Structures are given as C-alpha cells and as structure tokens.
Amino acid sequence: MNLAHLLARSAQNTPDAPALALGDTVIATYAEHAETAARLAGALTAGFGLQPGERVAIAMKNAPEYSEIVFGAWHAGLSAVPMNARLHPKEFAYILGNADAKICFVSEDMAEGIAEAAKDVPTLQHIVIAGSPRYREMVSADPVKIVDVAADELAWLFYTSGTTGRPKGAMLTHKNLRAMNDAYFANVDDIAPEDCIIHAAPYSHGSGLYMLPHVERGACQVVPASGGFDPDEVFALLRVWKGATFFFAPTMVTRLINAPGLSAADTSNLKTIVYGGAPMYAEDCLKALDLLGPKLVQIYGQGESPMTITALSRALHTERDHPRYHDRLASVGPAQKGVEIRIADTDDRELPVGGIGEILVRGDVVMKGYWDNPEASEMALRGGWLHTGDMGALDEDGFLTLKDRSKDVIISGGSNVYPREVEEVLLRHDGVLECSVIGRPHPDWGEEIVAFVVPKPGADVREAELDALCLEHIARFKRPKAYRMIDALPKNNYGKVLKTDLRSIL
Secondary structure, three states, rough: OOOOHHHHHHHHHHHOOOEEEEEEEEEHHHOOOOOOHHHHHHHHHOOOOOOOOOOOEOOOOOOOOHHHHHHHHHHHEEEEEEEOOOOOOHHHHHHHHOOOEEEEEOOOOHHHHHHHOOOOOOOOEEEEEEEOOOHHOOOOOOOOOOOOOOOOOOEEEOOOOOOOOOOOEEEHHHHHHHHHHHHHHHHOOOOOOOOEEEEEOOOOHHHOOOOHHHHOOOOOOOOOOOOOOOOHHHHHHOOOOOOOEOOOOOOOHHHHHOOHEEEEEEEEEEEEEEEEEOOOOOOHHHHHHHHHOEEEEEEEEEEEEEEEEEEOOHHHOOOOOOOOOOHOOOOOOOEEOOEEEEEEOOOOOOOOOOOEEEEEEEEOOOOOOOOOOOHHHHHHHHHHHHEEEEEEEEOOOEEEEEEEOHHOOOOOOOOOEOHHHHHHHHHHOEEEEEEEEEEEEEEEOEEEEEEEEEEEEOOOOOOHHHHHHHHHOOHHHHHHEEEEEEEEOOOOOOOOHHHHHHHHHO
16 A cells, blocks of 8 residues: 555666656656665664654755655655745744654755754655655665555645644545546546656645656646746757746746747647646636647645545636536535545535535545644544535536635745734734734735734834734745725624625725
C-alpha cells in the first residue's frame, strides 16, 4: 500500500524514461529517481535515525528534489509535511513544532528563514538545503527496501490556513491518496508515458499531489527553470514537452490567455489544464476554450479531501449545445468517483434538490482527521461525513454549484487567506478597537485583502504601523492592500459583523 511502490513500479517498467526535468533538461530517469529515493530513505533512517511514522517537513520552492524528498520519505515509511514557501517564519515555526518534525528540507534562499523559525522548535534537529553537499551525501547513502505501511498510515500532513488563528494539519493517508489517484484517472484525465506535468504551481499544494498519477503512468515531472509561473516560460516549455498538463488557479488561466505572447505561441503540446481552488468567471472560461481548445477540466476539493470532491470534465466544458450549458459551466460539476455528496442544513438534515446548505462529503479520499486535534476532527467528521464549511446546492443531475465560500475565506492569487488570522494580528495594535477583513475583486489576483478598522476613541492608528505588525506576524501575501478607518462595524442583532454590508461600501 506504500505510495513509494508507484515510483518503484514505473522504474521497473520504464527505467530509462525521463522522470524529472528542470526546464528543458532531463535531470533523472525513472531508474535514477527510484534509486535516489531508496538512498535518501537510507539516509533518513540509518543516518538520521528517523523511525517509520515520523514526519519530514519540506519548506521549498519548486525544484526536482521535491519529488525525490517526498518519495524518499514514503520509501522509509515516513510522512511528508509540505509547507507553503510564502509563509512567515512564525508560521513555519508553528507547523514544524506542531508536526514534531525532526528534519526539514529547504530551498537555499529559505534556509535563513527556517533557521530563524527553528529557534522556537527544539524538536527540529536538522535543516538540509536541497542540492547542497549535505544533500548529495544523503542521496549517496546505502539504499534500503521500501517499508511496509498500513493503508491508514499517514502519508501527507497538509496544514490548512487557520480559521481560528492556527492552521490545522489534515492527515492524508496512503489510502486517501490512492483514492485520489483512482479518481483522477476516472474523472479528470488519462495519462500516457510520453506525457508530462509541468509544475508551474506550488508542489506544496495541488500540483504536487498530481505528481502521483503521473509517476504511476511513468510520465515526466517538469519544473520550470524559474520555479514558478510565467506565461512566456510556459509557452517556451510547450515547444519542448509534449502532452503537458498543468494545475492552475483560475487567475493563472486568466493570465495565460491574456498574455501578449499567446497569439504567437504554439500550444499544440498543451494537453490539459486542471483548474481549481477559486471561482472561475464564465467569460474567462469561454475565452480560454476559444483560445486553447477543449483542454480545461475543473476540480473542486479541499485539503481535507484532496483534489477530489467534484469535477467538470473536458467533455462537459465543450457541450455548448446543452440547454443548461451556462449553468453547468458555472458549477463545479458532479461528484468524482468514490465520493458521495449531500447538502445539509445546520442540523445536518439533508436538503432537497436546489436547497442551499453546507456541502458534506464522504469517501475513501476524505482525511483521517486533524493532527493532534481530536475536537476539531470530531466536529469536521461528525456523522461520518466531512463538513466542508462551504455552501452549495445540487441540481437534479447532481451538478454542484458553490453558493458561498466557507468562513468568508479570501482567495488571492490561488492562496487561501482566512480573515480571522489577519484580524487577530491587527487587533494586537493598542489603538485598534475592532476590525473586519474582507476580499474585493482584483483583475490579476482574483481578490485582494481590505481591512476595515475601528480605532479606539482618541487613538491615532496609522496604516504603516498596521502593515509593520502584519509583516512581523504573517506572510506578506496576507497583508491587507487597503485600510478603511470607520466609526463602527455593521452588525446584526446577535452582534455578528455583516461583511456583506462592508462589501457594499468598498
């Protein structure tokens, strides 16, 4: 059941096939990738003394070594803890400490920040820069055999953005990720050995999870030389790599189709763009279909049900003669294979077709629970269903349409920002009485963050001070881009802030 067998099997079947590439250069074949994972597993266990079940943290920007580290950890019976490379040192420190990670692999330019974070994490014993001499020593260690693990053993500990001030670690098991894999092939796309996935979106999130189906089929993982997303670089890579798949946030799709270089680009090697993580405007979707062809697939998932709740297939994107085509394009599609969905009221009673309520999900892909948080696990998984917190409605054909995003989450540039964690930082200012954070539309990033601040009587609250406070405690991308000083926050009779009223005065 160990996911490391996916890599070992492809190495046995197609040892000379390209497995990892940087830009247009192949870095490793499948045989080499599997051997590196086996040697890295040996270093982690024999050299560093890690025992099966322990966690290996990763604070890296995209690089070919990312896949080596993940599969090396699994090979040794360890679990990976991927972390958003854009986090603040204090946020890294919390995750590293909460996960009880003894080792963290980092990008060279992140080593200083992680070392700073490590001062508050006494259990973190080793920081290894990917590609460094120390790393090269590790991948030269004696190889070990793949460790047998149970299906429900932890494989991927994914920390969600904190809705209560602290992120929660969603425990994804080997069984969960195999179920995600099966759903990919059944509902998202097929993969041929000569295909590839180009990781222009972070490995630490959805793009990294999609390495699994590509490794299973012996396809290549390509990391852009920049390590990120740039439309011109995407066009250049498409001249080299055939059968290319991308996982994009909708804002990335929009930037691609509006890029000046698209008119001269050859996109015939573009196979599939899987998009998700935020709403996609119908007009942008139609424009992408017109410019790129039938190459779009939408997925809806959560960290707690990775990449796998619903899917709007390539075929459904192109059924323009269907009488409800535009309604379907505005939806996130029907349930994926192995997933059940129901819409429930506040008492968990199922609602009829068309009723708007909370989206509940059940299936093998749903997380085991939250790491070291039994109360949150019980609440999220009560009754045997994952309570997503998202609001939606099902039509008579089973298509799910999202009606609201849970807990007023702001999605900026494909990253979730939960208002409460920003609000709690702003409230640290001595002059702030109350505040409320919302998102407003932004043409490039989807949404940007706006903070409404109520100063204490007589207090002089300066925006520069609030900015400095945010930069001290949270990641830069979570910092408000605008502040509105107001006398009072609009509230209902129960004292709840009416964010809809705030949006009306933006």
